[in-house]
Each structure stands twice: as C-alpha cells, then as structure tokens.
Amino acid sequence: TTDLVKRGYPVFTFNQRSIAEILQMIRVLGGIVGVPAKAQALATRLSQGLDDIRERAAALPFRPKVFFEEWYDPLISGIRWTEELVQIAGGDPIFPELHGASLAKDRIVSGEQVIARAPDVIIGSWCGKPVRPARIAARPGWTDIPAARNGQIYEVKSTYILQPGPAALTEGVRRLHDIISRSVTP
Numbered sequence: 001t002t003d004l005v006k007r008g009y010p011v012f013t014f015n016q017r018s019i020a021e022i023l024q025m026i027r028v029l030g031g032i033v034g035v036p037a038k039a040q041a042l043a044t045r046l047s048q049g050l051d052d053i054r055e056r057a058a059a060l061p062f063r064p065k066v067f068f069e070e071w072y073d074p075l076i077s078g079i080r081w082t083e084e085l086v087q088i089a090g091g092d093p094i095f096p097e098l099h100g101a102s103l104a105k106d107r108i109v110s111g112e113q114v115i116a117r118a119p120d121v122i123i124g125s126w127c128g129k130p131v132r133p134a135r136i137a138a139r140p141g142w143t144d145i146p147a148a149r150n151g152q153i154y155e156v157k158s159t160y161i162l163q164p165g166p167a168a169l170t171e172g173v174r175r176l177h178d179i180i181s182r183s184v185t186p
Contacts (some may be wrong), residue, residue: 016164017080017102019088023047026166046169050088053177057090060184064120066091067147069136070107070162071126075114077107078125081164082172086123089176090184094119115141121183122147123154123176125162131155154179 001011012032016025023043030039057063066086068078078086080100083093093099094117101107122145124131133153142148156179161172 019050019081019084019169022081022164022166022169025164042166046166049170050173053173054088057088057177057180060090060181062184063090063092064152064180064183065094065118066121066123066180067094067114067117067119069122069124069126069131071104072124072136074108075111076104077109079104079107079162079164081168082125082161085161085168085173085176086180089173090180091121091176111139111141115145118145119147120150121152121154121180123156123179125156125158127158127162152183 001013004011012029014025014029016022023046026043026046027036027039030036030042068082068086070076070078070082077083077095077098078093080102083096083099086093094114095107095109098107098109122136124133124136131154133155136142136153137148147153156172156175159167160175161168
C-alpha cells in the first residue's frame, strides 16, 4: 500500500473489529463507490436481521456460557465481532474481558482457564481447518467441562464467521443461534 500511495493512488484500508465497525465499513465503502443509499439499505437490513435473532434469543430458556475457540494451538478465544454475535445469538462468552483485544496473541487462553469457566457450549472455528469435536473433548481435564460432558461441541466454518463482513452478520450469526438454541432446548 505504501508504494501505491507514493505513486499517487488513493488507498483505503479497513480494519473493522466489531459489528458497529462492520456496518460502518459497509456505509463508507458504499460512499466511496458511489452507492451510499444502497450501502445504507444493506447496513439497515443487516442490523434488522441481527435484531430479529436477538429477539428469538431472548425467548430461550436460559443463556448458556459459550467458549468460542478461534484456534487450538495455542488456544485463542473469539475476536470481538464473534463474541458480539454469540451474545446476539443467545449465549454469554466466557472471556468477556478479552472483548477489546484485537490481536490474536492478546486472546490466548489456557486450557485451565477454559475448564475453570465451565462453558455449556464450545463453538470452534479454525481458520481453514475442520474442527474436531472429539479432539477438543479429549483434552486433559476437559471431560469436566459441561460442554464436553454433554456433547455440546460444534463448528461454524470460518468462511461464515471469521471474516468481519456480511457473511458473519447473516449466515454466521444464524448458525450460532441454531447451535445455542439446540443446546438449551430438550
């Protein structure tokens, strides 16, 4: 990008990390390419879709504790927009104190921390690799975790959730809500 700037080309860089920033990026990009009304309409539709899921989640019998596992070695807890989507979908992230940590190295957690927080549901999304629920459940000490004991370990493919854009706000959050709903209803 530095070379492009030096050559006189306009360069726009986005680094959205929250739902609000994703929606703002859509509006800004729409303005840049000359379709601000379409971008605003898309952002509004996405917001309404999130509100619809939030309403459905409010009807769940309880909010399970959720560990969103972004990577397995080292263990990395979910980035901000995934944690926000877990909340919208009806769960409570087990590491809320990591909410503002944008770098993966700042969201590394230990297996002991996960065990101590006793998640009801584990949702894995390993960028480009399939999640192995049996492998997660077999980690030392993890049989004591309610999610492992009760078979509540799931995957949301990274293409649906780990890119901070429209897919996360549509298919990604829908999949989270489906998992969380199944986990709390008999």
